[in-house]
Amino acid sequence: MTQPDQRILDEVTQLRTTLDDANYRYYVLDEPQLTDADYDRRLRRLQEIEAEYPELVTADSPTQRVGAAPADGFPEIEHAVPMLSLDNAFDEEELAAFVSRVAERLEVDGEALAFCCEPKLDGAAVSLVYERGELTTGVTRGDGRTGEGITSNLRTLRSIPLKLRGQQWPEVLEVRGEVTMRHADFEAMNERAREAGGKVFANPRNAAAGSLRQLDPRITDQRPLEFSAYQAARIQPDAGDSSHSQLMARLAEFGFRTSAELDVVQGAEGIIDYCRRLGERRDALGHDIDGVVIKVDDLRLQRELGFVARAPRWAIAFKFPAQEEVTRLNDVEYQVGRTGAITPVARLEPVSVAGVTVSNATLHNADEIARLGVMIGDQVTIRRAGDVIPQVVRVKVDQRPSDARPIVFPERCPVCDSQIERLEEEAVARCSGGLYCAAQRKEALKHFASRRALDIEGLGEKLIDGLVERDWVKTPADLFLLEVSRLATLPRMATRSSENLVAALEKAKATTLARFIFALGIREVGEATAANLASHFGTLEALMEADREALEKVADVGPVVAAHVHTFFQQPHNRETIQALRQAGVYWQETAVEAGPTPLEGQTWVLTGSMESMTRDDGKARLQALGAKVSGSVSKKTTCLVAGEAAGSKLTKAEQLGVEVLDEATFLERLAAWEAGDETDG
Ligand SMILES: NC(=O)c1ccc[n+]([C@@H]2O[C@H](COP(=O)([O-])OP(=O)(O)OC[C@H]3O[C@@H](n4cnc5c(N)ncnc54)[C@H](O)[C@@H]3O)[C@@H](O)[C@H]2O)c1
Numbered sequence: 001m002t003q004p005d006q007r008i009l010d011e012v013t014q015l016r017t018t019l020d021d022a023n024y025r026y027y028v029l030d031e032p033q034l035t036d037a038d039y040d041r042r043l044r045r046l047q048e049i050e051a052e053y054p055e056l057v058t059a060d061s062p063t064q065r066v067g068a069a070p071a072d073g074f075p076e077i078e079h080a081v082p083m084l085s086l087d088n089a090f091d092e093e094e095l096a097a098f099v100s101r102v103a104e105r106l107e108v109d110g111e112a113l114a115f116c117c118e119p120k121l122d123g124a125a126v127s128l129v130y131e132r133g134e135l136t137t138g139v140t141r142g143d144g145r146t147g148e149g150i151t152s153n154l155r156t157l158r159s160i161p162l163k164l165r166g167q168q169w170p171e172v173l174e175v176r177g178e179v180t181m182r183h184a185d186f187e188a189m190n191e192r193a194r195e196a197g198g199k200v201f202a203n204p205r206n207a208a209a210g211s212l213r214q215l216d217p218r219i220t221d222q223r224p225l226e227f228s229a230y231q232a233a234r235i236q237p238d239a240g241d242s243s244h245s246q247l248m249a250r251l252a253e254f255g256f257r258t259s260a261e262l263d264v265v266q267g268a269e270g271i272i273d274y275c276r277r278l279g280e281r282r283d284a285l286g287h288d289i290d291g292v293v294i295k296v297d298d299l300r301l302q303r304e305l306g307f308v309a310r311a312p313r314w315a316i317a318f319k320f321p322a323q324e325e326v327t328r329l330n331d332v333e334y335q336v337g338r339t340g341a342i343t344p345v346a347r348l349e350p351v352s353v354a355g356v357t358v359s360n361a362t363l364h365n366a367d368e369i370a371r372l373g374v375m376i377g378d379q380v381t382i383r384r385a386g387d388v389i390p391q392v393v394r395v396k397v398d399q400r401p402s403d404a405r406p407i408v409f410p411e412r413c414p415v416c417d418s419q420i421e422r423l424e425e426e427a428v429a430r431c432s433g434g435l436y437c438a439a440q441r442k443e444a445l446k447h448f449a450s451r452r453a454l455d456i457e458g459l460g461e462k463l464i465d466g467l468v469e470r471d472w473v474k475t476p477a478d479l480f481l482l483e484v485s486r487l488a489t490l491p492r493m494a495t496r497s498s499e500n501l502v503a504a505l506e507k508a509k510a511t512t513l514a515r516f517i518f519a520l521g522i523r524e525v526g527e528a529t530a531a532n533l534a535s536h537f538g539t540l541e542a543l544m545e546a547d548r549e550a551l552e553k554v555a556d557v558g559p560v561v562a563a564h565v566h567t568f569f570q571q572p573h574n575r576e577t578i579q580a581l582r583q584a585g586v587y588w589q590e591t592a593v594e595a596g597p598t599p600l601e602g603q604t605w606v607l608t609g610s611m612e613s614m615t616r617d618d619g620k621a622r623l624q625a626l627g628a629k630v631s632g633s634v635s636k637k638t639t640c641l642v643a644g645e646a647a648g649s650k651l652t653k654a655e656q657l658g659v660e661v662l663d664e665a666t667f668l669e670r671l672a673a674w675e676a677g678d679e680t681d682g
Pocket residue numbers: 022023025026027032033034035036037039040066067084085086118119120121122123124125126141177178230293317
């Protein structure tokens with residue numbers, strides 16, 4: 001036997017330190033730094049060295065241990081039967097070698113041996129104990145010997161029966177399985193977290209493990225977790241089942257979800273075939289699996305084979321290609337969605353992730369870029385799972401090259417060059433090009449033609465797609481230039497229907513200002529707001545010239561809508577499109593709004609405390625209608641403070657500054673007088 005030299009000793013120390021740290025981050029913090037592929041390679045390397053130099057094996061080597069010790073905050077519970085890990089097979093040869101090993105040990109023909117194959121769910125392992133049919137304890141795997149008691153958290157999962165189904169329960173039943181999260185649920189949960197600035201999880205496994213280990217079960221209850229059973233660790237008294245597959249059928253009768261993919265096959269050939277078939281369907285399952293677990297089906301043979309330090313001899317995990325890989329971020333480009341949303345897209349050094357070459361990944365939005373702290377040139381971890389768009393989940397900050405560049409979010413739309421707008425309250429940045437932006441053209445036209453907008457009969461979705469794809473219609477104004485002869489050349493458009501469409505367009509030209517404003521498709525300007533804008537301003541010109549302050553005086557228009565409207569009309573392209581529409585003959589009756597009395601022009605008012613006769617918003621609207629500006633804070637510029645019940649610091653401040661203070665009754669009196677056009681006071 002050779003002696004390990006210093007280089008090997010150093011490598012072993014290095015590997016153990018890295019793996020211990022990775023285990024802690026993965027199992028305790030639910031925030032891995034390494035990819036699983038990277039972790040597996042290092043563990044493999046350590047196993048190889050230890051196989052060559054058995055004297056280097058220590059009891060606490062990561063090759064001998066399972067998971068990580070239970071975390072503080074939960075009761076430590078000892079497992080009646082240890083919860084082990086699984087040995088891995090990374091290719092078909094290693095699967096065949098597993099079958100040979102088992103067959104040799106049992107002295108049977110491997111090709112005739114029955115194996116139960118099931119998907120290897122990628123989540124968090126838990127053990128559930130039922131006494132006389134009732135769930136009494138739920139525990140995490142922990143270090144395999146003791147785990148964390150998380151019974152109250154597990155009770156919140158709908159897929160975990162609190163009481164077993166049927167009548168004949170064993171005295172004691174211990175069921176093991178995996179808690180997972182479906183892709184769609186995971187994406188939705190992260191999306192909400194991104195918007196609310198909460199914790200974003202790198203993958204469903206971390207999300208499931210993290211959600212289970214919440215100190216407050218109400219949080220676990222809100223997380224979309226599912227439990228699937230994969231083993232009956234104890235049944236007392238023994239029910240007489242002779243195979244693993246029979247036991248699984250019994251668990252299903254007790255009310256557990258078990259894998260629909262479970263299948264019993266024969267020998268290495270059967271196993272390999274199963275793994276290939278499941279591998280092909282991996283992306284369509286809707287949840288993460290990281291491989292196939294293959295178990296000797298016969299329970300008597302399982303007992304005969306027994307265990308080694310951290311895994312049973314009768315089972316193996318066939319690992320599918322990893323769903324996370326590291327590659328270089330070469331650049332960031334920006335895509336414009338149908339509604340103008342700007343999405344930063346990572347252009348990557350092509351890398352194979354779970355069997356598919358990935359060269360693009362989403363970075364979601366500017367906040368996500370900030371959260372990741374990513375720069376162009378960085379090494380980044382990419383995750384591709386199922387049908388979900390590949391994502392950048394983490395950055396190797398310690399490997400940042402010296403020429404890395406910060407990512408600068410653009411100010412103008414890459415498609416139409418309009419200004420990009422991002423409101424403080426919103427995570428998403430949007431192109432303000434609206435009608436003009438090619439990326440938004442189809443949606444904008446559909447909206448424009450819709451019943452409650454210009455109501456163009458016969459101009460449906462398919463037709464709009466055809467017109468835009470042929471580039472016949474760039475802006476809504478182009479619609480009115482369409483000719484029957486041209487339209488009739490479109491598929492499914494006879495002369496008759498083309499004539500009908502042209503007639504419908506002609507008819508749609510006569511509209512109302514409210515409909516026209518609504519048809520423009522300004523963000524957050526629905527039918528009601530459009531109507532308010534129309535009646536407030538009376539003419540389109542007045543609306544187009546209004547600044548934000550003037551816009552905020554319109555009923556129902558707050559700072560957000562005011563900003564959208566203002567930016568929209570500031571865009572030269574939008575003004576041109578509107579001009580073109582009017583030239584094409586779109587018209588409506590304009591009504592100059594009669595200017596009411598504005599006795600409070602130039603004054604700034606503040607409302608505080610609560611009033612009996614009206615809400616503060618009503619008070620604000622009435623003041624604004626009289627020409628006053630209403631502000632949220634008292635300053636030297638404040639003309640008057642209206643102090644309702646329980647007025648606080650604003651009142652104190654007004655008194656300090658010598659600002660006039662009105663109580664509710666006086667305020668009401670004066671309002672009534674001003675609104676009646678009585679100029680004597682104020
Ligand atoms: N990225 C990191 O830093 C990091 C750190 C530690 C571990 N890991 C990952 O975790 C793996 C090791 O974790 P492990 O010890 O849990 O081993 P494992 O995940 O390879 O296999 C054991 C586990 O498989 C699960 N399982 C799923 N379906 C099953 C089924 N049908 N039957 C039986 N078991 C089933 C069980 O939870 C069981 O505990 C590594 O290979 C690595 O991929 C990654």
